[in-house]
Amino acid sequence: MTGICTGRVAAVTGAGRGLGRAHARALAAEGAAVVVNDLGVAADGAGGSAGPAQQVVEEIRAHGGRAVAHTGDIATDDGAASLVATALDAFGRLDALVNNAGFLRDRMLVNLAEDDWDAVMRVHLKGHFLPLKHAAAHWRAESKAGRTPEARVVNTSSGAGLLGSVGQANYSAAKAGILGLTLVAAAELARYGVHVNALAPAARTRMTERTFASTMAPVEGAFDAMAPENVSPLVVWLASADCTGVTGRVFEAEGGRITVMEGWRPGPTVDKGARWSPGEAGAAARELLLAARAGRPVYGVS
Template sequence: MTGICTGRVAVVTGAGRGLGRAHALALAAEGAAVVVNDLGVAADGAGGSAGPARQVVEEIRAHGGRAVAHTGDITTDDGARSLVTTALDTFGRLDALVNNAGFLRDRMLVNLAEDDWDAVMRVHLKGHFLPLRHAAAHWRAETKAGRTPDARVVNTSSGAGLLGSVGQANYSAAKAGVLGLTLVAAAELARYGVQVNALAPAARTRMTERTFASTMAPVEGAFDAMAPENVSPLVVWLAAADSAGVTGRVFEAEGGRITVMEGWRPGPTLDKGARWSPTEAGEAARGLLAAAEPARPVYGAS
């Protein structure tokens, strides 16, 4: 198979269903050998099965591609290490890491249990950090050995991480953390030939079917704007050598739309040159807010 990822090896976490599956298939279609990671859990993280990962591997191989399943838990150090080792032992190299694994434990803040908070932080944030750390250690070793990689990392954030989402305090906080991790990793890993970017996708998956149930049903014969496969072309390009020079950026992708997101930037400012009194500070803040762009509403806010 040939394409813009020919000769490259990509790891995709959470690749047994939804967006991860679409990414894995699209990477393989463009020539990449793919490590398909998935625990096969339910939408809330319960249970587990090797079936989803193996099924995606079979799909890739049926179309002439190369793939191997990895069913380890990438939120543990051993599982994340074995993920990287699987790529190296099976295909001899690692060129791209697509961090995508996740699940939901949605509750309003006052009903959000500590276990629900910890579980979502573990899979979304720690599940990004540990694979990234082990992949980065490999790429650093390659650089020190005189073989500077041309490597890529694509992290998965969310509109909830950009704006917040009512009923998803844990998920929003974790996905905002992914953005911070992306920016730091892009700065730190550039010296090792690694580019790191983040994506905030919108698509029809198990995680979103209840949220968008009224707007997500595809119309026969029309463009299915919520299909996960619409997001994957950008992921493939970000994982390819063609994306040279693009790092530390955040994209939104939905249907046929791609948006470069522009994060926190200084807006109106006022410097007194001395300490403010509380009243003065309040007056200054109100004046600055009047001159600033209005904040975008949190998803689900009335």
Template structure:
């Protein structure tokens, strides 16, 4: 390890299992002091258990690192505020926020009720916004006090939020919202020394065990486990370090040994007749535009 994050304090939400745990351990291995947040809920968000957060803290400490647990609900104002306060009380500073907490309640749209919609959007989207809002308020205060931070936020998006995913309307909408939030936060907070990016990982977790069941059944070539959540963490650590100062407002896909820079919505082909379109004219223009445009990326789980 290089000690890339020595002296930094990182908060990771949803860090008791899966990707969050891998991120917390990797940050600690690079010298960061870590606040490990996890409610310990089931894969659908039900229940709760403080054990996972404490287990990750114990593992970091056993390896010689520094960590404290936080078991509050980061999708509440009090939970998000106490998350930031925990970092400041325990370590005196906050440098990196990794928003990762989430769960799934997959349904086809016609079977998706409003409770499952609200629960998933709440944890993924509000659970990103509130920690970011409270961390940003702290960093802005630091900057105004003449102590400009080199702060980093790494949000967790998904391919579902970039191209859609059949059976995951609630999750895809929330993750698309995370990307929008990332872009706005990067634009607003840059003046305070804050860099904000997102990753769209593909890895084996409780949330994806059915999605990657076939891949997980295959032997790992050369001993490389392509679906291990630890494959995502090196990029998260780098984005959470001071080295990433020139990178903000970006979304990176991470899968196995591949890192992809996703390029977002931007103007494509256009037609302008200098006046209001007729209905027929608008339709004809759209057909022409589609004929000159690249086809959209296929929706996950959709027909080929």
């Protein structure tokens, strides 16, 4: 099997269903050996089963690819470490990490329980940090041993992380945190041959059933703009050696559209050269806001 990832090894978290499954299959189709991680939990994180990860492994192998399942909890230190160890034990190397695992506990802010906040932060934000930490430690050791890798990390954020989303304060905060983690990791790990980028995808998955309810169903014979497989080609490229020089960037991907997000940049500014009074600061802020571009609305606000 040949392609832009031939000879590379990729680990994909949350790869038993939805976007993760599509990414794992697309990476394998382009020649990568894949570690398919999934706990097999419900959409809210409850339960667990080895079935989804193993099913994706079997699908990849049926098409001539190489894959192994990993069912450890990547939001624990031991689980994240074992993800990297599984790649090294099964295939002898690790070249790319696609952080994708997650679930939802949606509530309006005043109804959001502490456990729902903690659970979503844990799987999305901590579940990105720990695999990234252990993969980075391996790649740093390789670099220091004179074997500088062409390593790649693709983190999964969301439009909710870029703009916010009503009823998803926990999810939006976690996904925004992933963007900050991406920027820091890209800066810190560049010296070791590691590129780190983030993706804000929009696609039909268990997590987006309510969000995209009016646009979910594909029309027979037409381009299915919400298919998870539309997002995967960009993920495969970002996981390949071909994306040399691209790091610390954030992309949106939906259907046939790819957008480079430009992030926070300084807008209108004024400097008094001395301390403002509260009234003066307020007047100055209002003047600056009149000159500034309006922000995009939070998802769910009409």
